[in-house]
Amino acid sequence: MLFNEIYGCYYNTVAKILASAVKRNLTADEMKQIICDNAFSESFLTIIPALVNEQWQLLNPELHTPLKHEPTMPLTMLQKRWLKAISLDPHIKLFTVSFDFLDGIEPLFTTGDYVVFDKYNDGDPYEDESYIQNFHLILDAIHTKKKVQIQYESQKGNHRTILCAPYQLEYSEKDDKFRLLISGCRYAYTINVGRIKACEIIDESTVECFIPKQKNPEFFIMELVDQRNALERVMLHLAHFKKEAERISENSYRVKIYYDHDDETELVIRILSFGPFIKVTEPESFVNLIKERLKMQKSCQLK
Amino acid sequence: MAYTELIKNFERIRDYMRDFYVYGFKSRNEYEKKSARSYDNERRRIESYLGDYMAFRQTQNGKNAFLSIDSRNAVHNPLYKALKSKGFTDGDITLHFILFDILNSPDTALTLNEITHMIDAEYLYCFKNPMIFDESTVRKKLKEYVELGLLSSNKQGKQMVYSRNSSTDLASWNDALEFFSEAGLDGVIGSFLLDKTDSGHEHFSFKHHYITYALESEILCELLKAISEKRIVTIKNYTRKSDNVKIWDVLPLKIFVSVQNGRRYLLGYSFSLHEIKSYRLDFITDVKIGDISPRFGELREKLSEMQEHMWGVYCNKRYVSLEHVEFTVHVGDNEEHIYHRLDREKRCGTVEWIDKHTCRFMADVYDTSEMIPWIRTFICRITTMDFSNRTIENQFKNDIEDMYILYGVGGEE
Numbered sequence: 001m002l003f004n005e006i007y008g009c010y011y012n013t014v015a016k017i018l019a020s021a022v023k024r025n026l027t028a029d030e031m032k033q034i035i036c037d038n039a040f041s042e043s044f045l046t047i048i049p050a051l052v053n054e055q056w057q058l059l060n061p062e063l064h065t066p067l068k069h070e071p072t073m074p075l076t077m078l079q080k081r082w083l084k085a086i087s088l089d090p091h092i093k094l095f096t097v098s099f100d101f102l103d104g105i106e107p108l109f110t111t112g113d114y115v116v117f118d119k120y121n122d123g124d125p126y127e128d129e130s131y132i133q134n135f136h137l138i139l140d141a142i143h144t145k146k147k148v149q150i151q152y153e154s155q156k157g158n159h160r161t162i163l164c165a166p167y168q169l170e171y172s173e174k175d176d177k178f179r180l181l182i183s184g185c186r187y188a189y190t191i192n193v194g195r196i197k198a199c200e201i202i203d204e205s206t207v208e209c210f211i212p213k214q215k216n217p218e219f220f221i222m223e224l225v226d227q228r229n230a231l232e233r234v235m236l237h238l239a240h241f242k243k244e245a246e247r248i249s250e251n252s253y254r255v256k257i258y259y260d261h262d263d264e265t266e267l268v269i270r271i272l273s274f275g276p277f278i279k280v281t282e283p284e285s286f287v288n289l290i291k292e293r294l295k296m297q298k299s300c301q302l303k
Numbered sequence: 304m305a306y307t308e309l310i311k312n313f314e315r316i317r318d319y320m321r322d323f324y325v326y327g328f329k330s331r332n333e334y335e336k337k338s339a340r341s342y343d344n345e346r347r348r349i350e351s352y353l354g355d356y357m358a359f360r361q362t363q364n365g366k367n368a369f370l371s372i373d374s375r376n377a378v379h380n381p382l383y384k385a386l387k388s389k390g391f392t393d394g395d396i397t398l399h400f401i402l403f404d405i406l407n408s409p410d411t412a413l414t415l416n417e418i419t420h421m422i423d424a425e426y427l428y429c430f431k432n433p434m435i436f437d438e439s440t441v442r443k444k445l446k447e448y449v450e451l452g453l454l455s456s457n458k459q460g461k462q463m464v465y466s467r468n469s470s471t472d473l474a475s476w477n478d479a480l481e482f483f484s485e486a487g488l489d490g491v492i493g494s495f496l497l498d499k500t501d502s503g504h505e506h507f508s509f510k511h512h513y514i515t516y517a518l519e520s521e522i523l524c525e526l527l528k529a530i531s532e533k534r535i536v537t538i539k540n541y542t543r544k545s546d547n548v549k550i551w552d553v554l555p556l557k558i559f560v561s562v563q564n565g566r567r568y569l570l571g572y573s574f575s576l577h578e579i580k581s582y583r584l585d586f587i588t589d590v591k592i593g594d595i596s597p598r599f600g601e602l603r604e605k606l607s608e609m610q611e612h613m614w615g616v617y618c619n620k621r622y623v624s625l626e627h628v629e630f631t632v633h634v635g636d637n638e639e640h641i642y643h644r645l646d647r648e649k650r651c652g653t654v655e656w657i658d659k660h661t662c663r664f665m666a667d668v669y670d671t672s673e674m675i676p677w678i679r680t681f682i683c684r685i686t687t688m689d690f691s692n693r694t695i696e697n698q699f700k701n702d703i704e705d706m707y708i709l710y711g712v713g714g715e716e
Binding site: 007040041083091095101106114118120121168170237240253260270274275 | 307324325360364367371372386387389390391399400425426430431432433451452453467468470471476479482483485487491495496498499509510511514521524528531559562563565610613616633646648650675677679683684688700703705707709711713
């Protein structure tokens with residue numbers, strides 16, 4: 001079963017404590033630090049007494065262990081089957097990994113066992129050699145904190161060349177596309193990896209990982225009436241946003257959603273998809289975006 | 304029973320986590336209607352696992368606890384932590400580390416008797432009140448680890464000898480694990496592997512990322528095992544509305560994943576209804592894997608044929624023909640992106656230009672109602688509609704009228 005203590009954070013944390021004890025240098029402070037770094041916030045209340053009081057007979061009160069080796073554990077069959085499954089995924093070509101140790105292992109699933117039925121059909125070209133090469137180079141630059149020179153085609157079809165410091169790759173499951181998050185360039189802070197025509201690491205430069213401060217998120221407030229299962233649909237649909245919800249009467253709710261300004265148009269569209277069961281009430285600018293679309297629809301004179 | 308941070312069964316906390324994260328407006332009193340004693344313990348556990356994300360709000364009905372997470376900023380799914388909280392006994396953890404210390408290399412092969420003796424003589428002797436592990440307890444643990452694939456057992460003469468399987472260095476897999484632990488099916492398994500690598504990188508982030516899928520990981524894992532072995536399963540399935548639990552014998556055929564509505568489904572053949580049906584994974588509470596079915600290939604093929612007319616997961620309307628859906632949208636000057644949007648989002652439909660400023664979308668589907676939310680996203684440019692299901696078409700138009708009123712568009716308010 002997947003829900004098993006051998007994958008749990010207590011086993012992992014205790015393994016780290018014992019690894020230190022095997023080297024004969026474990027201190028009480030270090031033990032507590034390992035627990036803080038690896039386990040849950042109240043775990044020290046359980047793990048420390050269990051170890052020092054010999055409830056788990058792995059460490060004595062002097063913090064010495066009878067173990068002779070730093071704890072290690074082989075992969076379980078479930079882990080191997082999962083690795084085999086992802087080795088069959090089209091995205092795996094973006095990563096330089098060896099599958100030799102998975103010979104003869106049955107995959108947990110294959111690409112025929114599932115379908116992502118609502119992702120867009122113009123995802124990035126994961127079979128394309130030059131895309132793969134660009135991706136490898138960018139990932140290398142992120143690892144080594146090097147600047148890169150990128151030639152890309154903008155959304156309007158213009159060709160541009162920029163020098164920038166890449167720091168993260170953002171993947172959208174809906175779009176099935178990667179965007180490169182960059183800093184140090186005044187013209188752009190994201191580039192669709194699929195739009196990159198060429199890129200080159202500028203070897204002499206090493207940049208401190210510079211992740212721009214997060215912009216203050218925008219928010220809007222909506223009221224929803226729970227008809228035709230609207231509450232469940234809306235809350236699940238928008239689950240990935242930071243939000244605050246409250247019940248305002250037996251059947252109606254007020255929800256505050258935080259979002260990135262760049263995603264505003266997408267959000268307006270998504271709000272429209274729920275029809276008359278939600279009404280955006282604040283801010284006025286967001287309400288006006290919806291009104292504008294409704295006015296345009298009215299002018300279409302749909303009969 | 305005294306509070307413990309770890310849990311035996313994931314099912315109860317799964318419900319609470321989902322409510323805290325997805326909804327977040329329920330007060331303590333509302334949870335108590337469901338289970339008077341457990342709320343405080345479950346809330347404390349969730350706070351212990353996910354303290355950084357826990358938030359509270361005081362309302363007239365009491366204090367609301369909720370999880371406030373922007374999944375775009377969380378490079379590792381925080382909800383995976385709950386899947387790393389399985390409880391165990393003092394003997395389990397003691398035996399675990401001692402066994403792997405005794406069997407520290409694949410070259411070390413020992414009998415049950417030798418292992419049991421070493422546990423006492425080389426490990427437990429140094430404690431004041433040494434635990435006692437009899438042969439049957441040690442055998443049971445060794446058998447469990449053989450089944451998990453951690454150890455191998457081989458017969459030598461009349462005796463079974465045990466050795467550990469080889470370890471694998473996953474250092475070169477860090478990036479792949481970071482990606483697939485979030486974007487892959489049952490990514491929590493990748494998260495388990497990442498826990499061993501000390502990676503700590505944040506090279507990937509994820510947009511439109513439904514982290515609640517983590518809570519279905521165990522159910523999904525069992526279903527994937529069944530699919531890979533073409534086995535029938537017995538599932539326990541409930542609906543939130545009725546709170547009724549139903550038990551179904553199903554041949555699982557395929558998992559349907561949505562990256563837009565936060566739901567995943569099992570598509571499987573129901574032996575009692577004699578048809579392929581969809582079952583939401585978040586409503587399945589238990590999966591028991593049964594016998595192999597000889598009909599897997601035939602029914603998977605049938606589902607594939609049905610997919611040509613499935614917009615979402617609805618795939619059966621016995622004795623009724625497919626429903627035709629057609630609408631046109633206005634495309635202004637320099638708005639070619641609208642055509643591209645229709646084209647990339649069309650799924651089983653088709654899109655065509657009918658004049659310089661108009662595109663037509665057409666599809667024949669099992670259930671028009673599944674398409675309605677998507678069609679509404681074109682509100683502001685829909686010029687004509689022609690649905691064979693007139694009831695749905697009329698409802699769509701009435702809904703738009705209601706939206707005009709709701710927002711005071713056109714002076715009706």
